[in-house]
Ligand SMILES: Nc1nc2c(ncn2[C@@H]2O[C@H](COP(=O)(O)OP(=O)(O)OP(=O)(O)O)[C@@H](O)[C@H]2O)c(=O)[nH]1
């Protein structure tokens with residue numbers, strides 16, 4: 001089966017920092033109040049979101065808690081031959097023959113089910129993924145079949161242990177999730193992450209890193225002041241580490257599953273990974289000007305993440321208004337349908353009933369109008385505008401028809417380029 005190249009978002013971090021909660025709450029519409037029920041995972045969990053066939057697909061890999069992120073990355077990014085068989089881990093021991101550029105290095109073992117995305121025994125959208133038995137590994141970790149080799153010191157990211165440059169072509173997002181209360185682990189986790197970023201940039205064409213200082217909420221049991229102190233401590237560690245290694249600075253974002261911050265952070269992170277975001281932003285800017293809008297955003301209706309926005313900054317009030325409207329549309333569309341018991345069923349029914357004319361316009365009690373249109377698959381357009389600007393709905397319809405055609409054109413071009 002031909003594998004599809006889609007961006008990968010890898011969640012790394014110490015045990016219990018909140019990686020699986022983030023995956024479940026954001027990408028699977030989980031209930032934050034039930035996050036404590038989520039079980040610890042001991043193998044990486046890989047899933048494709050939002051849905052099969054969606055024009056803005058990506059893969060999320062939720063790694064088990066650890067402190068050696070280079071090893072984690074090695075186990076989830078394996079190279080495969082033309083038949084999709086795993087032939088090596090990403091980082092081979094230095095003694096192994098890392099063959100030429102673009103070729104999969106032969107250093108690793110030759111068997112073992114794939115981890116993560118699109119191959120091996122574990123389907124891309126399957127549940128658990130088992131670390132490949134044959135992954136070449138780094139340092140002391142499974143050097144199976146690779147012969148001796150000194151092995152790069154785990155976490156050190158030594159170039160001696162790396163395979164050929166440019167091996168990974170799909171955009172790779174590395175996200176370090178830290179528990180804001182876990183002061184003891186901050187330094188080690190940050191250093192291990194920086195070493196991983198150094199190593200990943202040697203083998204992947206397009207890597208972007210981010211740090212989430214997570215559990216920044218009253219439920220965490222830490223006083224607000226201490227949380228802020230920890231946040232600035234982590235910002236300094238990451239800033240200094242990146243500077244030392246000559247790497248570009250990375251965003252360090254405060255998040256919690258109990259408010260919009262985690263959705264906002266992941267929206268921003270995904271916008272750096274997903275294809276066509278800049279084209280979509282240009283189209284939204286033009287639409288905003290031609291219809292005198294205050295804000296125009298493309299959301300994924302299922303996750304409530306926004307994948308593109310006009311150039312004006314997204315603020316929390318606009319985000320909340322937009323996501324409230326999404327909930328209203330989902331509820332109204334499914335209210336009389338007994339088949340809609342779960343959120344997933346609701347969204348599926350909405351898709352089934354949603355055509356290109358699906359639309360909702362809500363006049364708010366202040367001076368604003370909220371405008372909703374379906375674009376394609378789970379993607380919807382949300383706009384905020386002044387009531388005075390909504391005097392010619394016909395013109396807005398016409399402009400939207402052009403916008404939608406242009407967006408579909410962007411996706412059409414996209415699929416040809418894959
Ligand atoms: N207060 C607070 N607790 C959170 C938040 N996110 C997750 N938690 C809690 O943190 C605990 C650990 O969450 P998990 O998602 O299992 O953490 P993990 O990083 O996947 O853990 P491992 O699988 O061991 O690596 C759970 O009890 C969650 O309820 C948050 O934003 N705020």
Ligand SMILES: [Mg+2]
Pocket residue numbers: 019020021039040041062063064065
């Ligand atoms: Mg977990």
